[in-house]
Amino acid sequence: MTAEVQKYTFEQVEALELAPGSEHEDLEGWVPTLATDAELRDALEKALDYRGDVTLTLKSGEKIEAFIFDCKNGATLAESSARYYTPAAPENRKVCFAEIARIEFTGKDRAAGKHWEDWVKKYNERKAAGETNIGLAPEALE
Amino acid sequence: MGTVAGYVLKKRLSGNKRYPLVLMLEPLFRCSLACAGCGKVQYPPHILKRQLTPEECFAAVEECGAPMVSLPGGEPLLHPRIVEIVNGLVARKKYVYLCTNALELKQRLPEFTPSKYLTFSVHLDGQREHHDFSVCREGTYDIAVEGIKEAVRRGFRVTTNATFFDGADPGSVRGFFDEVMDMGVEGIVLSPGYSYDKAPDQNRFMGRARVRRLFSAILSNRKPNWKFNMSPLFLEFLMGKRNYECTPWGSPAYNIFGWQRPCYLLQEGYAESYKELLETTNWNEYGVASGNPKCANCMVSCGYEPSAVIEGFGSLKGFLAMVRGTFSSYRDENAVKLLDDSVPQANLVQIEKPERVLEETNA
Numbered sequence: 001m002t003a004e005v006q007k008y009t010f011e012q013v014e015a016l017e018l019a020p021g022s023e024h025e026d027l028e029g030w031v032p033t034l035a036t037d038a039e040l041r042d043a044l045e046k047a048l049d050y051r052g053d054v055t056l057t058l059k060s061g062e063k064i065e066a067f068i069f070d071c072k073n074g075a076t077l078a079e080s081s082a083r084y085y086t087p088a089a090p091e092n093r094k095v096c097f098a099e100i101a102r103i104e105f106t107g108k109d110r111a112a113g114k115h116w117e118d119w120v121k122k123y124n125e126r127k128a129a130g131e132t133n134i135g136l137a138p139e140a141l142e
Numbered sequence: 143m144g145t146v147a148g149y150v151l152k153k154r155l156s157g158n159k160r161y162p163l164v165l166m167l168e169p170l171f172r173c174s175l176a177c178a179g180c181g182k183v184q185y186p187p188h189i190l191k192r193q194l195t196p197e198e199c200f201a202a203v204e205e206c207g208a209p210m211v212s213l214p215g216g217e218p219l220l221h222p223r224i225v226e227i228v229n230g231l232v233a234r235k236k237y238v239y240l241c242t243n244a245l246e247l248k249q250r251l252p253e254f255t256p257s258k259y260l261t262f263s264v265h266l267d268g269q270r271e272h273h274d275f276s277v278c279r280e281g282t283y284d285i286a287v288e289g290i291k292e293a294v295r296r297g298f299r300v301t302t303n304a305t306f307f308d309g310a311d312p313g314s315v316r317g318f319f320d321e322v323m324d325m326g327v328e329g330i331v332l333s334p335g336y337s338y339d340k341a342p343d344q345n346r347f348m349g350r351a352r353v354r355r356l357f358s359a360i361l362s363n364r365k366p367n368w369k370f371n372m373s374p375l376f377l378e379f380l381m382g383k384r385n386y387e388c389t390p391w392g393s394p395a396y397n398i399f400g401w402q403r404p405c406y407l408l409q410e411g412y413a414e415s416y417k418e419l420l421e422t423t424n425w426n427e428y429g430v431a432s433g434n435p436k437c438a439n440c441m442v443s444c445g446y447e448p449s450a451v452i453e454g455f456g457s458l459k460g461f462l463a464m465v466r467g468t469f470s471s472y473r474d475e476n477a478v479k480l481l482d483d484s485v486p487q488a489n490l491v492q493i494e495k496p497e498r499v500l501e502e503t504n505a
Contacts, residue, residue: 008433016349018308019439048411051184067189069399070411083412087188092399110184119178119278135279136176141187 028052028109034102037077043103044071044082053087053107058099065106066095110139145237149209150455160391160420162208163448164239166406168397169194169227171216174245177277181336183216192398196226202396203236206416212263212393214241225253232259239263241303245282247289251296261299261371263331264290268304269318272311287325294326301371303331308348312359312484319368329371332360333443334380336407349439354382355480362477364470372443374467375450375460380441381472388429388437391420392448404428406444408436 027050032043047054047068056064066084069092074080080097119136126134146163153161170193173183183190194202203211211231218224219242231238237259244264254260267276270283293300302322306315322330334353348356357380370377378384390405400412401419405428413419429437429445440446454464 008435008438010430010433013350013430013433013438015351016439017352019347019349051186053186053188067186072411085189085192087186107186110186111181116178123275133280135281136178137279138173138176138183139187141172141190 024112026109026112027105028107028112030105032103034100040077040097040100040103041073041080044068044097044100047103047105048082050105050109051111052105052109055104055106056084056095056100057102057104058095059101060099064095066093067107145209146451147455150452154456160425162206162392162394162416163451164210164212164393164444165203165206165208166212166214166393166395166444167194167199167202168215168395169199169213169218169221169224171397172220173215173217173243174220175217175243175277175279175282182214189398193221193223194227194396194398196223196230199227200230200234202416203231203234206394206396208236208394210237210239212239212241217243217245219246219250228254228260232257235259237261239301241265242289243277243282244286244289247286248292251289251293251298254298256297256299258299261301261328262290262293263301263303264293264327266302266304266318266322267306268310269314269321272314272318276305276307290322290325290327300325300327301329301331302327303333305333305335306348306356307335308352310356312356313481315360316365316481320365323367323369329369331371331443334441336440336442347439350441353380353439353441357381358474358477359480359484362472362474364472366471373447373450373454374464374470375454376443376447378463378467379446379450386446386449386453387431388440388445389448389452390425390428390445391423392452393444394419395444407440407442 025046027046032039032046034040034043048071050068053065053067056066058064064084064086066082066086068082068084070083072081077098078096081094082097083092083094085092123134149163168182170190171183171185172190172193173180176183213224213227215221218240221227224240228238228240232255239261241263242265244262247262247264264286265277266283266286267273273283273286274280290300290302304315304318319330334348334357336347357377361377361381375384379386388405393406394416395402395406396416400414401416402409403411403413403419404423404425408428413422426432428434430440453460455461
């Protein structure tokens with residue numbers, strides 16, 4: 001986060017007409033290389049931002065399906081940890097960065113797709129076809 | 143108002159610099175709508191199935207001590223124990239704003255008891271066609287209005303809350319204000335949309351300059367029957383008449399993950415306690431003055447209304463400005479021109495424009 005601050009001056013911010021939207025990073029299916037500590041930290045930062053589950057393989061060989069929602073970055077990997085929910089357990093859990101051997105972005109990215117333009121196009125097509133009660137529905141909870 | 147004024151004064155006298163005004167208590171993320179501008183509900187099913195227990199809600203409320211509690215989400219009425227949560231908060235004399243899309247409000251009203259502490263804050267983004275298009279489902283406006291009318295009839299406090307995105311037609315918004323005041327609501331709540339990076343639509347979030355023009359057109363030359371359930375100073379901020387820095391700790395957010403860092407809108411991890419949130423968040427990295435691009439276009443009420451409330455109740459000058467704002471119609475001929483010049487975007491639903499003249503207001 002710290003590296004991003006001071007990107008805009010106050011005058012630039014005040015003059016903004018349209019807020020620059022975020023570019024959605026396509027991470028679904030990604031398996032990052034974790035050769036260095038920096039690569040592991042970067043991958044976990046992306047996992048924290050990812051709206052889907054990831055699969056963590058620990059150095060012990062254990063595999064964990066996890067939705068990561070918090071990372072605490074310490075000076076070393078041993079002092080850093082991530083908190084997550086796993087589908088099978090009611091409580092959240094914590095894993096030390098130093099225990100992680102592999103990260104796979106295995107879960108569906110729930111923030112991908114469903115653009116406004118798609119909705120407008122679909123609405124207009126269905127309206128033209130004479131449909132009523134047109135709408136988008138939330139995804140099923142499976 | 144008296145409760146909030148007393149709370150702010152007490153905090154100031156005790157030298158407390160960071161204190162909460164409204165707890166944004168999200169009991170669940172599950173929702174019955176799939177709005178394109180919302181970045182709050184995109185989670186895997188096992189996360190959407192989780193919810194806070196009433197006990198967790200009460201503990202969070204007592205831990206932070208805010209006098210007001212907003213229950214957004216997700217759709218709070220989908221929580222199977224929402225009545226218990228609301229009753230517990232009311233028993234603690236917290237002013238509760240249950241934010242709902244009102245799809246189930248009418249049927250659920252018999253389960254709730256009217257109280258001065260409980261307000262249903264119904265999500266309505268504009269007139270029928272605009273609202274339905276904004277929430278991506280036809281028919282929702284009519285269902286919500288039925289809920290509002292029934293809630294008013296049963297003696298509940300009701301407000302509407304609207305979020306506006308690029309392309310909003312200010313003339314239609316003013317027509318919408320007439321409609322909702324005729325429904326008997328206590329007041330209107332409104333805010334520009336925040337550019338959630340997880341929202342499906344990333345192209346309709348307004349920058350600050352455009353927000354100010356839009357809200358100047360909407361909120362100038364007010365009609366006498368319009369009531370806003372918001373700080374008049376915050377509305378002046380939206381109109382570009384005053385400037386504030388963000389007060390992110392003013393509306394802390396608590397949900398199944400814990401205390402959201404740093405605010406209700408950004409999601410940079412979670413603290414395990416409110417104290418940890420306050421003490422370990424680097425607040426200098428947020429707000430417009432920080433230059434943080436994630437804060438660049440934000441003029442949302444959860445960050446800036448606390449700034450306005452603290453000014454309004456924190457000094458005689460602020461209080462007098464608030465009183466003036468409450469009774470002013472904000473007569474402004476340039477705003478009439480802004481209304482006439484506004485061209486709704488072609489991809490949005492078009493509603494016929496009424497002729498707009500300054501004389502239609504109480505100016």
